[in-house]
Amino acid sequence: MTAPAPVPLVFVYNADGGVLNGLRDLWVKTVRPGEYDCQLCAVTYGVTGMKREWRDYVKGLGRDVRFLHRDELRDEYGVQGVPLPAAFEVGPDGTLREWLPASQIRAAATLDDLMRLVKARLDREARTEPAPAP
Structure with a gap:
């Protein structure tokens, strides 16, 4: 018996899509970072796009x-x-279930914090999954 496929994940930014919204977000993130409302964007994106490490x-x-x-x-x-x-x-x-809540992602001050958060969640899942049948 094969193991079930890993469940897909969807990360959702607290921002709307589109070029104009992206430019606005970049401006706010750069000029007024304290007013920027998407910590996921803030730690995973730089000026040139998604950070390679992420x-x-x-x-x-x-x-x-x-x-x-x-x-x-x-x-x-x-x-x-x-x-x-x-x-x-x-x-x-096809329905969504919360995997990492906003409160946890908002608390990730750095990319390393976010990656540790994701790893901790994956580790919890690994400990609770039933062992495969022989």
């Missing part, structure tokens, strides 16, 4: 991982009004 880390998770903006979350899953940024698992029926 991109490589996510690729190494062994899971399908997607990144959405809050308007895309609403459009694709019908989910709105949830605290963001957050990460969700995609269930077998």
Whole structure:
């Protein structure tokens, strides 16, 4: 018997998608970082795009991982009004279940903090998964 495929993850930014929104976010993040409201964006993106260290880390998770903006979350899953940024698992029926709440992601002051948070969550899952049948 083969092990089930790892559950896909969806990280959702507390920002809307699109070029103009991206430029606005970059301006606020640079000029008034204290007013920027997406800690996921703040620690995973630099001026030139997604930080390589984060991109490589996510690729190494062994899971399908997607990144959405809050308007895309609403459009694709019908989910709105949830605290963001957050990460969700995609269930077998296509519904989302909170995987990392906004409170935890907002508390990640650095990229290393965020990667430790993700690792801790994965470690908890590994300890609670049932052993494969012989």
